[in-house]
Amino acid sequence: MSSQVPPPTALSIAAAVNGGASARVEIEAALARAKADTNNAIIRIHQERALAAADRVQAQIKAGTQLPLAGVPLVIKDNLCVEGIETTAASRMLKGYIAPYTGTAVSRLEQAGAIVIATANMDEFAFGSSNETSAYGPVKNPIDPTRIPGGSSGGSAAAVCAGIAPLALGSDTGGSIRQPASLCGVVGMKPTYGFVSRYGLIAFGSSLDQIGPFANNVADASTCLQIMSGWDANDSTSAKHNPATLETVSNGDALSVVKGLKVGVVAGHMNGLQGEVAKAMEQAKERLVKAGATIVNVELPHEQYAVAIYYIIATGEASSNLSRMDGVRFGHRSKDPQSLGELYGNSRNEGFGQEAKRRIMLGTYVLSTGYYDAYYKKAQQVRRLVCRDYEQAYTKCDVILGPVSPTTAFKAGEKLSDPLQMYLSDIFTIAANLSGVPAVSVPFAKDGKNLPIGLQIQGRQFADDQVMRVARALEKLA
Amino acid sequence: MPFPDVDCLGDLPPAFAAFHEPTNEPYSPVEFFFTALLGTFSSSWSQMPAPKVQRSHPLGHSLLLPRLPRPKRRRLVTITDKDVRHLCKLSNLALNDADVARMATELEAIVGYVKQLQQVDTTGIEPIANVAGLVNITRPDVPGTLLSQAQVLTNAPAKNEVAILVPKAVDR
Numbered sequence: 231m232s233s234q235v236p237p238p239t240a241l242s243i244a245a246a247v248n249g250g251a252s253a254r255v256e257i258e259a260a261l262a263r264a265k266a267d268t269n270n271a272i273i274r275i276h277q278e279r280a281l282a283a284a285d286r287v288q289a290q291i292k293a294g295t296q297l298p299l300a301g302v303p304l305v306i307k308d309n310l311c312v313e314g315i316e317t318t319a320a321s322r323m324l325k326g327y328i329a330p331y332t333g334t335a336v337s338r339l340e341q342a343g344a345i346v347i348a349t350a351n352m353d354e355f356a357f358g359s360s361n362e363t364s365a366y367g368p369v370k371n372p373i374d375p376t377r378i379p380g381g382s383s384g385g386s387a388a389a390v391c392a393g394i395a396p397l398a399l400g401s402d403t404g405g406s407i408r409q410p411a412s413l414c415g416v417v418g419m420k421p422t423y424g425f426v427s428r429y430g431l432i433a434f435g436s437s438l439d440q441i442g443p444f445a446n447n448v449a450d451a452s453t454c455l456q457i458m459s460g461w462d463a464n465d466s467t468s469a470k471h472n473p474a475t476l477e478t479v480s481n482g483d484a485l486s487v488v489k490g491l492k493v494g495v496v497a498g499h500m501n502g503l504q505g506e507v508a509k510a511m512e513q514a515k516e517r518l519v520k521a522g523a524t525i526v527n528v529e530l531p532h533e534q535y536a537v538a539i540y541y542i543i544a545t546g547e548a549s550s551n552l553s554r555m556d557g558v559r560f561g562h563r564s565k566d567p568q569s570l571g572e573l574y575g576n577s578r579n580e581g582f583g584q585e586a587k588r589r590i591m592l593g594t595y596v597l598s599t600g601y602y603d604a605y606y607k608k609a610q611q612v613r614r615l616v617c618r619d620y621e622q623a624y625t626k627c628d629v630i631l632g633p634v635s636p637t638t639a640f641k642a643g644e645k646l647s648d649p650l651q652m653y654l655s656d657i658f659t660i661a662a663n664l665s666g667v668p669a670v671s672v673p674f675a676k677d678g679k680n681l682p683i684g685l686q687i688q689g690r691q692f693a694d695d696q697v698m699r700v701a702r703a704l705e706k707l708a
Numbered sequence: 709m710p711f712p713d714v715d716c717l718g719d720l721p722p723a724f725a726a727f728h729e730p731t732n733e734p735y736s737p738v739e740f741f742f743t744a745l746l747g748t749f750s751s752s753w754s755q756m757p758a759p760k761v762q763r764s765h766p767l768g769h770s771l772l773l774p775r776l777p778r779p780k781r782r783r784l785v786t787i788t789d790k791d792v793r794h795l796c797k798l799s800n801l802a803l804n805d806a807d808v809a810r811m812a813t814e815l816e817a818i819v820g821y822v823k824q825l826q827q828v829d830t831t832g833i834e835p836i837a838n839v840a841g842l843v844n845i846t847r848p849d850v851p852g853t854l855l856s857q858a859q860v861l862t863n864a865p866a867k868n869e870v871a872i873l874v875p876k877a878v879d880r
Contacts, residue, residue: 330859424840437837466845467838538822549799556800558874560863570877575802587801591792592815594799596822605822610835612828617839650817666839691840 237393240302240450244343248291253301257284257345260303263394264348269370269379271388273308274349276315283345290343297343298457303395304336304344307386308352309432310399310441312336315346319432320364321354323555323562323581333430334465335399335441335458342457347395350385354583355552356406356434358382359655362646363585370642371414373681377639380410383444387414390444397454398444403435404540405634405659407442408671412634412684415673417451417701418444420659422691423666424469426455427462433551435544436467438663448672448702449480455694475695484706487699489522494627496530499658504637510675510683511633517707518631528623528630532615536660537653539616542596542609543664549593555581588649613664620665629700630688633658634671638681658686668694670701674708787816 247253257280264272280303287301306312309319311329318324336346353363361369361384371379372392379388383400387410390398400407402420411418419442426441433439443454456476462468495515500508515525557563557577564576582590596605623630635655645652662669668691671684685704689697792812796803803811857870866873 327863330855330862424842437839463847466847467840467842469840469842532828535825535828538825541818542822542825553800557865558872559860561865563865567875570875571800572802573875574800575796578800579802582801587803587807588811588814588818590799590801591795591811592818594795595787595791595815595819598795598798604826607835608825608828608830609822610837611830611833612825614833614836615828615830617836649814650821653818664839 237396237446239447240299240396240445241453243302243396244298244300247287247301247343248296250291251301253284253287253291253343253345254281256301257281257303257347260347260395263392264305264389267389267392267394269372269375269388269392270367271351271369271372271379271385271392272305272348272394273320273351273364273366273385274316276346276348279314280345280347283340287343287345298453299339299397300343302344302397303347304339305348305350305386305389305395305398306336306346307383307398307400308349309356309401309434310336311430311432312346315349317349317432318365319355320352320366321581321583321586322365323578323586324432324560325365325562327560329430331430333441334427334462336430338458338460339399339454344397344454344457348389350383350389350398350400352385352400353382353406354586355432355548356382356401356403357548357585357589359405359409359652360640360642360645361385361410362642363583365583368642371639373415374639374679376641377681378413378642378644380413380635380639382406382410383418384410384414386444387411387416387418390414390416390446396446396450399441399454399458400444401431401434401439401441402659402663403438403440403544404663405656407444408634408659408662408669408684408686409656411444411671412673412686413639413682415676415682415684416444416446417448417670417672417705418442418684419451419455419670419694419698419701420662420668421455421459421694422469422471422668423663424467425471425473425668425692425694426459427465427468429462429464429468433547435547435663436551437547438540438544440663448670448698448705451670452476452479452695452698452702455698459694469692471692473694476698479695479698479702484702485521487696488518488703491518491523491629491700492526492627493518493523493700494526494528494623494630496528496533496630496632498530498533499632502636503633504677506675506677507633507636507638507683510685511631514631514674514685514704514707518704521703521707526627528626530616530619530623530661532612532619533661535612536616536664537657539609539613539664540656540660541592541653542605543613545589545593546597546606547593549590549597552582552586552590557581585649616661617665620661620667624690628689629693629697631704632686632688634684634686635659638677638679638683662686662688665691667691668697670697672701672704672708674704786819787812 360378386398562581567573
């Protein structure tokens with residue numbers, strides 16, 4: 231589906247629609263592209279709702295209002311609630327669930343003129359790194375359909391990659407935005423924890439989850455992030471920060487931010503990389519230095535424990551969050567249960583897929599009496615050490631440059647049979663969730679098979695604007 | 709009685725809870741006592757290492773991961789079928805026998821991996837739950853309506869006009 235001509239950017243569509251071009255025509259074209267999806271990236275199309283929204287946007291503009299995302303087609307991950315739309319987290323468990331309200335992030339984007347055209351496929355309940363655990367079947371990487379798009383927001387990444395929409399939303403608990411962005415060659419950003427309200431996001435790991443944007447370029451992603459972020463009374467963990475600083479990310483010379491910038495690199499990040507990924511890292515360092523940056527070696531000594539910490543904390547939180555799926559108030563209900571216990575047990579056994587069950591069991595194990603201190607509490611302690619590592623590193627540098635994924639997109643089915651190997655594909659992305667720092671994946675190079683390689687910029691907590699400025703520079707240097 | 713009321717898995721140190729041979733019989737406190745003893749006397753057998761396979765780790769340190777699946781008697785037992793059945797009870801998942809056996813093998817590999825955290829000295833380190841340092845965020849104590857009764861009932865799979873229906877939970 232990928233065309234030779236680069237698809238129009240979100241900002242150019244908004245400018246055209248604000249200038250009088252038809253939002254309806256734009257949305258009709260996007261709906262047609264969504265229908266023609268051959269990668270199983272799109273699992274639901276919201277034609278009527280989208281066209282009605284397009285007409286409303288058009289009317290607002292006629293009445294003299296300018297909207298920053300006027301008429302911009304938006305694809306959302308299937309774990310974001312939108313009133314009246316089926317929202318299933320790609321699970322049999324939530325088949326037929328119609329969200330009774332719209333989450334804050336989507337609501338703010340809609341108010342800014344963006345139009346939800348379709349729902350993207352994902353790993354079931356965001357449990358996966360390859361988008362192969364979905365109840366709707368696996369998503370294919372648009373660049374090479376025999377390969378995975380990454381996960382868990384694989385459908386969102388593939389939708390932007392294939393040009394269906396210029397903007398998509400995903401959620402990132404351990405790399406679920408950045409890794410698919412890297413493997414599909416698009417920009418994907420995980421904001422600082424608390425930057426974007428989680429209200430309306432089907433919870434996975436509540437202390438790790440963040441909603442973030444996918445786009446073809448940093449400017450579109452920054453605008454999307456700015457609009458959906460900011461404090462929200464409906465999410466008690468949302469932060470009182472000022473997203474207006476993101477407004478100037480795209481102003482002026484992209485490379486001016488690099489002059490005098492201290493870019494941290496971690497020696498351990500270079501081990502075990504696919505050759506071409508390591509080469510991309512070296513090139514990025516060279517070009518940043520040429521543009522005026524200084525490379526500083528920093529250490530994150532506890533990052534080697536990130537995957538272990540993550541699979542304790544994330545599964546513990548997931549097992550707790552998913553306990554609400556019991557076949558009573560919503561979701562799948564087993565037929566003819568003889569007792570309440572049978573209703574719970576059978577509904578959950580029939581509704582959840584294999585990976586969801588595995589994580590629920592693991593989470594239950596680490597939280598159970600006698601194991602809590604040895605696993606969950608221990609993980610929370612080492613998590614604090616990871617946070618301290620970052621604080622220490624940021625006394626020496628402004629941002630940290632690193633790989634997103636050790637390899638480019640792997641073949642479908644390659645890691646499905648070995649959960650642990652699958653978990654290790656998130657090795658470079660998880661620490662940002664554990665410490666809550668902002669991180670973005672920027673497409674930088676391609677390997678010998680023409681598969682994209684993304685590089686990651688991480689920054690200090692709430693320096694999301696700085697991270698995006700550096701991402702814009704890296705985009706220019708790619 | 710499918711399980712005793714006490715949290716069996718938790719009442720015993722992991723080393724003891726780990727030595728069950730997989731059976732389909734439910735837990736009993738007596739059995740736990742003997743299992744604990746068996747664990748004490750058979751520790752040399754139980755410490756026999758599982759076959760390992762060397763895999764490279766992207767962060768540079770080598771990983772010794774248990775090979776999947778492994779021969780039952782030779783493995784360093786950490787999670788048995790019986791443990792998984794107990795987890796099924798705690799998490800309200802009715803797995804069948806084949807899934808239980810597979811889950812035991814998979815969980816064992818993952819728990820074996822995450823156990824590496826024990827190497828980290830965390831003396832005096834406070835656990836962290838919120839990375840932004842937020843504590844006890846409350847809203848004003850004012851009643852409000854989020855969803856109407858009709859909205860709440862919309863997604864319920866079994867309901868009447870005013871309530872969600874479930875099988876009888878209390879015998880009179």
